Amino acid sequence: MQNWQRGGFGLYLHWPFCQAKCPYCDFNSHVAQSIDQDRWASAYLKEIDRLAEETGDRILGSVFFGGGTPSLMEPRIVGQILDRIERRWRLRNDFEVTLEANPTSIEAGRFAGYRTAGVNRVSMGMQALNDVDLKRLGRLHSVDEGLRAFDIARSAFERVSFDLIYARQDQTPEDWASELDRALGLCADHLSMYQLTVEDGTAFGDRLARGGLRGLPDEDHAADMYEITQDLASSAGLPTYEISNHAVPGAESRHNLIYWRAGDWLGIGPGAHGRLSFDADRWATEAPKAPGAWLKAVETGNGGELDRVLLTPLECREEALMMGLRLSEGIALSSELIRDLPGFDAKVTGLSELGLLQRSDDRLFATQAGRPVLNGILRELLA
DSSP states (O other), rough: OOOOHHHOOOEEEEEESSOOEEEEEEEEOOOSSOOOOOHHHHHHHHHHHHHHHHTTSEEHHHHHHEEEEEESSOHHHHHHHHHHHHHSSSSEEEEEEEEOOOOOHHHHTTTHHHHHTTTEEEEEEEEEOHHHHHHHHTTTSOHHHHHHHHHHHHHOSSSEEEEEOOOOOEOHHHHHHHHHHHHTTTTTTTEEEOOOOOOOTTTTHHHHHHHHHHHOOOOOHHHHHHHHHHHHHHHHHHHHTTEEEOOTOOOSSSSHHHHHTTEEEESSSTTTEEEEEETTTTEEEOOOSSSSHHHHHTTTTSSSSSSEEEEOOHHHHHHHHHTTTTBTTETTTTTTTTOOOOTHHHHHHHHHHHHSSETTTTTTOTTTTGGGGGHHHHHHHHO
């Protein structure tokens, strides 16, 4: 059995458009005055057909509409895409279709249409339960509007998750504990909680470089907020299953688990990445980032891939380790994907003695003390 068969097979579709660019966002997203949705739908369908010729014998486990803001897509377009997917692949019995959505009233009004189209899970970009901070983050919804959208989503979909950002400007650990307690009381079965990071090339990055963006918590306070997140979420029945993701057991994101378990996925749309395995070879795929360039490439018959690169065995092992250790379940020590890494056993022993890694039967995973310093652990293991 190849590793992708154990890790799963999914499809990621990137919708690159947003109503506004959030100042912290470094994703491939663009603001456009008008969008010919039928033209984009035709391009997506053409790419689905092309990739199905290579992989149509596989069983597809999940589809993820990411962005950008996929909840700006017309439900009929989502329906056309899912209809084509269902014709081109066999589907798992627990097939999951996730769509990322902003919790505005306009987008919430499309939820029933998405459900009819075949979406069964929505991931909402709530980001904060504080109106002042929502404005600072460039979000277009208020707290009340977001909560109303969440209620609509819960009535429309089997599974609803939402994202929150912590370590925001002027936020204290006490503030975050109160906000998180409120979020957990909403009875979501999945929460993604990310520490605010300021990336180069974003509006926040430019502001910080000019001496702005004051009031960001220091490292100690940010670490306190991370610990608060683990404690409160676990106590509420949403344990950590990935370093930034918490879920009621059984409600984990099936699509994202494909990434973390080194499965295969198709990447369709501007800037989309993918991984494809054939026999012993594993390929990394990447699409042109510019929406116009991707659209033109597909329409002229050149395909929506910028490049397809054969990964070396060492690159495959390193990638599997970096992704697998993000999971609470860790990675199998017997996996061919991490076997033969230089000095691996000695490094694992040293990090285990420091209380940062733990072995249990055939599994290797980061401890509670190791998760906050996972990047450092990976640097040591992969040095």
